[in-house]
Amino acid sequence: MSHDLKIGEIREQYVTEEVIWQHLNNFYYRSAVSTSYKYVFFKSLLENLYNVDDDLSLSYDQIFYSFTTIYWNLVIHHDLEQSPNKNKPARAQTILKKYAKEQGIPSDWQFDQLADSLQLKITNEVKRDCKQNVIGAFYGDTAGIFYEFDIKRAHFRFNPAVYQFMKKYQRILINLTNYHLVKYLEKVNEATNTISLLSKIEIISKRSSLESFYKVLTQFEQNRCFYCNQDLSTSRRKTHVDHFIPWSFVQTDNLWNLVLACSDCNTKKSDKITTRTFLESMLERNESLISVVGETNDFYTYEEKKLVDLYDYSIMNGYTVLWEPRMVYE
Ligand SMILES: [Zn+2]
Structure with a gap:
């Protein structure tokens, strides 16, 4: 099972745009989705495209800071379920709710309003519990062409061809991912107003203050x-x-x-x-x-x-x- 993968190599170095689109469409339309993880993970990668280092690596801290911010704002700030079964919530959802309750954080607070040390603590816990599942699962859904990774070494590096592709189509990919995330959330939350949900998701990572x-x-x-x-x-x-x-x-x-x-x-x-x-x-x-x-x-x-x-x-x-x-x- 791909979500149990601890290591993944880039299976094809030289991929064409057609092949990348094909695998992305597979991800959007055919992959098995049991929580909102994969959409939020891909959204986190899109947010960090310009935070890579010279060899196109991203640190797990960067990826999971974005991931945790988005998740917090979905789960706590907007009170949205992230999996179809209320009794089996996504692990990240449980972690965030635990912190919100323990620390008595008002539900309208966004993630960037928490103290820096608390943001770090929560991000680390989400990272520890979710990294293997999230990184391996998306890797499997996209046939191992998007990146290489090694959970133990906290290694993540984009395939250069895919990285170029993501920069070139960044805006379309952001919109597509937001759309699919909204469709998913609409289903598991039995929400009816997609437009209002979409306008929330489009600014989900935006800070409350600069x-x-x-x-x-x-x-x-x-x-x-x-x-x-x-x-x-x-x-x-x-x-x-x-x-x-x-x-x-x-x-x-x-x-x-x-x-x-x-x-x-x-x-x-x-x-x-x-x-x-x-x-x-x-x-x-x-x-x-x-x-x-x-x-x-x-x-x-x-x-x-x-x-x-x-x-x-x-x-x-x-x-x-x-x-x-x-x-x-x-
Ligand atoms: Zn001026």
Whole structure:
């Protein structure tokens, strides 16, 4: 049984897009689904596409931080069942409910609102209990072409051909996975309003607040709008933290993709990317930010090439309207 696999090698190194689509469709339409694990796992991989290191490896901590965040927000924040039998809940669901009860956490809290140490503790427990099942099961469903893994060594590495494919079709894959997750949740929760469920799932990984990033950015940078250069030091209310490449595409919050922006620019830019000039400024900004904050966790997997890639792939994925501010302050 694939869910008991402890090790998996990449079965075919050179796969065509047709073959990848075929296996993905198999996963979406034919795989046996006893919990929502596999959808949430694939969603976690999509969120971490730009967190890989040089040889396309992802750490289990990264994968399961996303996995636990999504699961928490589904189970606790939205109170949704994750398996068809209420008496046999998914293991991750049991773990999260135990913590929520023990710690008296209000049910409307999102995962990022918990103390960092508690997030870490919960993530570690979910990782320990779910890794073998989740990683092996998805591997089996996609015929071993997506990645290699070794549970004991906490190793996970994408097949390069599949990695390219996922970047190229990232937006479609996010939408497809959200759709199938919603269909599944609708069934096991006997929910009737798919549209409202879908709008919840689309932002399930979104943080409740970017305040911690505001603190870092204002500590190390001049308090000015990244786009129009307006001085923001007098108004906290007018200062927003903006995803340089829109959140709707990256689905994650990396410091290297976040800037301070005035409310006006942030609202007008909205879900667009900027003209290429600002990409150049962003690369410079990151270089100077690294020199002051150091290569901490925030920049652990950052490389210039990644941001350029992300910019180019966002255009390929349909973010074709390029925005820039009308006026720039001296
Ligand atoms: Zn501005």
